[in-house]
Amino acid sequence: MKNVPFIAVEGPIGVGKSSLAKEIAKQYRYTLLNEIVEENPFLGNFYNDIKEWSFQTEMFFLCNRYKQLEDIERGYLAKGVPVVSDYHIFKNQIFAERTxxxxxxxKYRQIYYILTADMPEPNLIIYLRASLNTLLDRISLRGREIEKNIDPTYLLQLTKDYDQFMEKFINDHPHVPVLTFDGDQIDFIKNKTDLEMIFSKIDHQICVNN
Structure with missing residues (x-):
């Protein structure tokens, strides 16, 4: 890639972002950045009452993701160390606009743009998408207590919001390549061939951008 490799894996809750980012980090020997999720003290209340707890939840995520990216930029990217992250801070806009x-x-948007104005931008985004049934199955399998009360209606709307956002992102950021994979059609955890296919796509993108 033209700059230090910085890959972000994105997609709705339960789609497999963290698992894929971990595999990418292992394959390419990149530093792995995991988003803070369960550490958010408001998240459990949020899933029980979205309207009441949305602002606290989103502000916590925004501030922590900003600090993580700041640390990554100074500690790794600025020193030429490649990074793969299991999120992109743009996801905050998707959740905040919905909730x-x-x-x-x-007010949130004003704070968001102030904080992210000079944040490092990934030079490759991997977008994982999947149907509601697939997401619910995977959420159930990983068994996070904090996610047991997720409303399927909310999750379905979130998948639509992600698709709309990514379509706009691709149009507005033609300089940032996006690789999209359908979680209903592939399972890179159980099927090594699917994982190798993803690596092949990443390899090609790295070659194109070098």
């Missing part, structure tokens, strides 16, 4: 009231969202 916050209009007045809260306006």
């Amino acid at each position: 916050l009231e209009a007045s809260q969202y306006d």
Whole structure:
């Protein structure tokens, strides 16, 4: 890649972002950046009452993801060390726009753009998408207590929000390549061939951008 490799894996809850990022880190010997999820003290309450706890939840995620990216930029990217992350901070916009009231969202957007104005931008994004049934199955399999009350309606809407956001992102950021994989059609955890196919696509993209 033209700059120090910085790959971000994105997609809705339960799609397999962390698992794939871990495999990429192992394959390419990149530093792995995992998003903070269960450490969010508001998340359990959020899944029980989205309207009441959305602002606290989103602000916690925003501030922590900002700090993580700042540390990654200074500690790794600035020193030429490649990084793969299991999220992109742009996801905050997807969740916040869906859950916050209009007045809260306006304030949130102002803070978001101030914090992210000079954040490092990935030079490759991997977008994992899947149907509601696949997401629910995978969420159930990983058995996080904090996710047991996720509303399927909310999760379905989130998948649609992600698709819309990614379509706009691709149009607005033609300089950032995006690889999209369908989680209903592949299972890179159980099927090594699927994982090798993903690596092949990444290899090709790295060659194209070098």
